Amino acid sequence: MINVKYVLKRDGRREPFDRRKIEYTCIKLGVPDDVARRVSLLVERRAYDGISTRELLDIVFEELAKVEPIFLEIVDLRSALGRLRSKPDFEVYARILLRSIGFKTKPNLMIKGKCLEYEVDGLAYSNGEVYIVEAKHHSNPHTYTKLEDVMAIFSKYMDIVEGFREGIHTINPAGVIIVCNTKFTEHAIRFAECKGIKLMAWRYPKSRGIEDIIRKGHLYPVSILKNLDNEEMYKLLDSGIILLMDLTKIDPSMSIGIPRCRIIQLKRKAKKVLDYLSSSPEISLRRSPELSL
Amino acid sequence: MINVKYVLKRDGRREPFDRRKIEYTCIKLGVPDDVARRVSLLVERRAYDGISTRELLDIVFEELAKVEPIFLEIVDLRSALGRLRSKPDFEVYARILLRSIGFKTKPNLMIKGKCLEYEVDGLAYSNGEVYIVEAKHHSNPHTYTKLEDVMAIFSKYMDIVEGFREGIHTINPAGVIIVCNTKFTEHAIRFAECKGIKLMAWRYPKSRGIEDIIRKGHLYPVSILKNLDNEEMYKLLDSGIILLMDLTKIDPSMSIGIPRCRIIQLKRKAKKVLDYLSSSPEISLRRSPELSL
Numbered sequence: 393m394i395n396v397k398y399v400l401k402r403d404g405r406r407e408p409f410d411r412r413k414i415e416y417t418c419i420k421l422g423v424p425d426d427v428a429r430r431v432s433l434l435v436e437r438r439a440y441d442g443i444s445t446r447e448l449l450d451i452v453f454e455e456l457a458k459v460e461p462i463f464l465e466i467v468d469l470r471s472a473l474g475r476l477r478s479k480p481d482f483e484v485y486a487r488i489l490l491r492s493i494g495f496k497t498k499p500n501l502m503i504k505g506k507c508l509e510y511e512v513d514g515l516a517y518s519n520g521e522v523y524i525v526e527a528k529h530h531s532n533p534h535t536y537t538k539l540e541d542v543m544a545i546f547s548k549y550m551d552i553v554e555g556f557r558e559g560i561h562t563i564n565p566a567g568v569i570i571v572c573n574t575k576f577t578e579h580a581i582r583f584a585e586c587k588g589i590k591l592m593a594w595r596y597p598k599s600r601g602i603e604d605i606i607r608k609g610h611l612y613p614v615s616i617l618k619n620l621d622n623e624e625m626y627k628l629l630d631s632g633i634i635l636l637m638d639l640t641k642i643d644p645s646m647s648i649g650i651p652r653c654r655i656i657q658l659k660r661k662a663k664k665v666l667d668y669l670s671s672s673p674e675i676s677l678r679r680s681p682e683l684s685l
Numbered sequence: 686m687i688n689v690k691y692v693l694k695r696d697g698r699r700e701p702f703d704r705r706k707i708e709y710t711c712i713k714l715g716v717p718d719d720v721a722r723r724v725s726l727l728v729e730r731r732a733y734d735g736i737s738t739r740e741l742l743d744i745v746f747e748e749l750a751k752v753e754p755i756f757l758e759i760v761d762l763r764s765a766l767g768r769l770r771s772k773p774d775f776e777v778y779a780r781i782l783l784r785s786i787g788f789k790t791k792p793n794l795m796i797k798g799k800c801l802e803y804e805v806d807g808l809a810y811s812n813g814e815v816y817i818v819e820a821k822h823h824s825n826p827h828t829y830t831k832l833e834d835v836m837a838i839f840s841k842y843m844d845i846v847e848g849f850r851e852g853i854h855t856i857n858p859a860g861v862i863i864v865c866n867t868k869f870t871e872h873a874i875r876f877a878e879c880k881g882i883k884l885m886a887w888r889y890p891k892s893r894g895i896e897d898i899i900r901k902g903h904l905y906p907v908s909i910l911k912n913l914d915n916e917e918m919y920k921l922l923d924s925g926i927i928l929l930m931d932l933t934k935i936d937p938s939m940s941i942g943i944p945r946c947r948i949i950q951l952k953r954k955a956k957k958v959l960d961y962l963s964s965s966p967e968i969s970l971r972r973s974p975e976l977s978l
Contacts, residue, residue: 506879507875507876507879507880508832508872508875508876508879539801539837540833540834540837541833541837543836543837543838543839543840543841544832544833544834544836544837544840545836546836546840547836547837547839547840547843547876548836550840550843551876579801582800582801583800583801583840583844586799586800586801587800
């Protein structure tokens, strides 16, 4: 008799434990293949029937930390994105992601539509076209962005388009881009695709999701550091230190309300973590989307 | 020195206690002018600086109950509407309200838009035109319906219109009517007015809000009965007994899971309450919208 262990997914579904998914998760986290394999075996041994994916990820990080102590220093990327504040951090971060894939951006601004004046989270320029940017952030990284959210954004966008047509403003948007730290529901995706709304979200579009953009551009947010408390983190973010990369370049004598010695320590950590995460092979190329935790 | 008492409103604002508002509230509840005046004086005596509107309403009901014991039997209309379930009760109720002001209605159905298939909460017909009905219910009667909700509904409506234009279905909606048990934010109202969306909500439009429609048509929901527990209430609602009026006509031998003797008791209560609430003078005519709790 084979003893199949089931994993409880966040949406309530159960699926058989699959060691390859653990291996794949490890590889995505930047560890070499042989380490990934070893860790996946150790995790398999500790997994029990009915374990949640959250617990499983904790065990992965624990086991990885035994091989690579750097995993004591960081949280997973998905949680790191959730730690950012919706305003202004994630709006700023969304524009960083857009620039990394070739857009020019402008910060948030107010635009008058036909009916109302709206705040938009940025403008993005590419090939002579301008797009309205909407940053959609959930502090719980497992909250889906719903159809209603996308429909509301579409109404806002259309009203801004009408505002242009009626000569109320001079921005003639070619479309709207929603940058989101979480996933979209299936209905939300179908609606967006049908209306020509561009989505940049967790694992969407496949193999060009924000996690891929972040890994390729080494655009890890400072919130990936585990032992950075919120107060310190907000001081960094408020001073424009959004990325680990920014932190590695920080001048320790900057007066941002964090002691110089702590800044030096954080800078060193950031460098170590960034070097580690950036040294990983080009993961996205050998990625199989169905094999992920 | 005059000792002004302030009342803490639900939105956090403070305003001076105004006895006329209490008087007006009482009149709206159907009591004669002289009783309203007497009660307002008693309430004024019991009010203290910093009292919340919720407490004030409780005191109004307590004092009213001393003059008219019927007020021991009922909750205020706003809370009564909140007690209904969003689905299906409030959807059914919304259609009852629409019929009372001259629409013909059809129940909820699925309609394919250009992009997606949507559930709409009903269709309303008047003067050869058909409207999409959206019922928006909040169990907390003080939750505002926001701009984003109206924008999402507008997108859905527009997509249904596109569905018609592309020959996907045969319903050619002339507009959308949102029936809501609470208030809308100012932005939501401005957007709706600009886009031609009809709103039927608490105190909107002024002097034709749903509370006026309910009073004029004696369309009090059974949820206005105070000593009706949720289990009993859902049994009534599930059997199609939505209004106090329906309850007064119920056949006590109906098998809806409530003992016959209790049905008789409820029927008697319903009749008493309905007679009382319906005997009030035509309130809306002498109504001044700024004078209300």
